[in-house]
Amino acid sequence: MGCFMPITVRWDGGVSVEYGGSRLIFDPQRESGSYRYVFITHAHYDHSKGFSFKGSEKASTEETKKIVSLYGRKISGWRPLPVGGRVEVDDLEVVAHNAGHVLGSTLYEVITPEGNVVYTGDFQFKDTFTVRAAEPISCDILVVDSTFGSPSFVFPDREELAHEMVE
Ligand SMILES: [Zn+2]
Structure with a gap:
């Protein structure tokens, strides 16, 4: 019989994914020494x-790191993870996919022996003037960022807005 280990996904100042002894954190807001x-x-x-x-x-795309560097922030211990790139951390594999949001943006898939987390x-699922749309990914656990998910956010049509700006 195989040994089942749970996947734990929780908010820990960022989106934390734990499996066995491996702990990863995505877009953390505050420093915690417990994530390598x-x-x-x-x-x-x-x-x-x-x-x-x-x-x-x-880890991030090269574009993301370059943009952040332009703000004058000092960055150490960085490794590039391009769209389509993968990195192994113990029993986990992290895959970067295009997120379609801004230049260099990614969404992350964590593959564990028990299933995958996105x-x-x-x-964004639509092409914009500057980036290609994200592609859907099939997954067992989905964590969605919903800054603009509230129905109170209704944005004007992109094409119409562009025409107005040009005029
Ligand atoms: Zn954003």
């Missing part, structure tokens, strides 16, 4: 604070 690996979805300030943390290894960060 920090994954950052995109350069917007509410998602990229983890770049400033000391003692953790950070954390979206900010994402």
Whole structure:
């Protein structure tokens, strides 16, 4: 009989995924020395604070790191994780997928022996003027970022707005 280990997904100042002895955190808001690996979805300030943390290894796309560097933030212990790239952490594998939100944005899939977890960060299923749409990913556990998920947010049509701006 195999040994079942639960996947634990919780808010711990960021989206934390634990499996066995492995602990990963995505878009953390506050520093915690207990995570060796920090994954950052995109350069917007509410998602990229983890770049400033000391003692953790950070992963993001090259574009995300470059944008954050332009704000003058010092970044150490960074490794590139391009769209389509994968990194293994013990029994886990983290895959970066295009999130369709802004230049360099990713959503992350964590593959465990018991199933996969997807954390979206900010994402979009429509092409924009600057980035391609995200593709759906089949998963066992989905954590959706919903900054603009409230029905109170209704945005004007992109094309119409662009025409108004040009006029
Ligand atoms: Zn954003």
